Amino acid sequence: MANRITLITLAARDLQAQAAFYKSLGWESEFQSDDVVFYNLSGLKFGLYTAEKLAHDLNKSVDDLGTGAQTLAVNFASKAEVDTAYDAAITAGGTALKRPDDIFWGGYTGSWADPEGHVWEYAWNPFWELDENGKLKDGV
CATH class of the missing domain: 3.10.180.10 (2,3-Dihydroxybiphenyl 1,2-Dioxygenase, domain 1)
Incomplete structure (x- = not known):
């Protein structure tokens, strides 16, 4: 599969x-x-x-569903795009968890949570290339 x-x-x-x-x-x-x-x-x-x-x-x-320890992630083509999207999420009512910043592995990430606590990471990864539609290219 x-x-x-x-x-x-x-x-x-x-x-x-x-x-x-x-x-x-x-x-x-x-x-x-x-x-x-x-x-x-x-x-x-x-x-x-x-x-x-x-x-x-x-x-x-419902009480047994829990929230788990997952992160949903969106990769962007630049640090500036990460900042713009992060600010929009916070303005819309998301909760700031970690302001976007350089990270030890060479990328740039920030995290926020939606109103029910689902965690999102917005990132720029210099090792992953995006196509013109914002999808990750295969093989990278």
Whole structure:
């Protein structure tokens, strides 16, 4: 099986508030119902799913979902783009965790959390090349 991810889903305790937050970042949903919101990420889908429905799907209680220790990351073509996107996330209501700065491995990263605590990292990685659509090029 090829290495791939086709869908990333986050549990949302307040789906409408989460959808409004991502909309304020400029994200456009391709589908929205009372239980789920999907965004097209050029070959990958990102979903916000009510915590109740996700817990039911996983045969768990909402309290057993937890938040885990994951980070969602977006790579940018420059440090300036990282700064601009980071500032926009904070202005939209995200919580600042780490202001973008140079990091020991040679890149530039900053972290923030959405209103429900999902952690995002915005980064510039000098070792990874992006194509004209902002996707990581294969083999780098």
